[in-house]
Amino acid sequence: MSKPALHVVSLSGGKDSTAMLLRMLEENMPVDIVLFCDTGPEFPQLYGHIRKVEKNTGIKVTTVRSEYTFEYLFSEKPIKRKKPELQGKLGYSWAGPLMRWCTNLLKTVPREKYLRKLNDEYDLVEYVGIAADETERVTRHCNSRPNVRLPLVEWGMTEADCLAYCKERGYDWGGLYDKFGRVSCWCCPLQLFGELRTLYSDFPELWAQLRKWDDMTWRTFKKYNTLYTVSLKAPENPSK
C-alpha cells in the first residue's frame, strides 16, 4: 500500500527559503511541515524573522537542533585524532572550506534524524530553497535527491528576485541583508572579510563572543591574523 505524501519545506530563515515558502503558500501548494534547523549561533534578527513568518503566515515552524550545542562541539568534545600534533586538543574548532563539521552535525544530522522518523509513515517530498542562479547547488541537489523539489528553480527566481519578493511582503530581517550578502551563522569563518568588519563594527556583543571562542580553541580562524586585522587589536593568543 502506498504511503501518503508529506510535504516538508526547509526554511533556513534566509531570503531564498523564505521566498519559496511565501510563494508556495500564495500558490496554494501543499505545505505540511516547515522545518528550521537551529545551529545556535544565528543572528538574533534571524530568530525574530522566523517568529514573524510564523505570525504572518499562521504556520508553526518546527525547529530541530543537535543534542549538542555549537560551543560543546566547537571546543569541549573529546575527539580521536590521527595527527600526533593534535592529540589532546578538544572540539572540532573553526570550520574550513573542506571541514564544515558544523553544517553536518548542526544541520544535516538533526534534520535527517527528524525526517527518518517520518519516513516510515509518509512519502516525503522535500522543498529546498535553492535559487535559479545558484548553478552548482542546483546540479548537486538535482542529481543526489530524487524526492527533492526546487521550486525557485522551477519558477526561475534568482537570489535577487527572492530578496525583492520578501521585501515587498514586509520582511527586512532587521536590516541584516543591507549589511551582509548571506545571513548564516554570525561566527562563520567562511564569510567575507568585509562581513567580518561589519560584525566588528555593528554587532560588538557578537564580536566579543567570537573573540572569546577564538581564545578557547586551537585552529586558526580563517587566515592567520584575520581577527586581529579586522579589529586592529593585538591577538590575545599570538601563537594561533
Ligand code: SF4
Ligand atoms: S554557516 Fe558556517 S559556521 Fe554555520 S554551519 Fe555553515 S559552515 Fe558552519
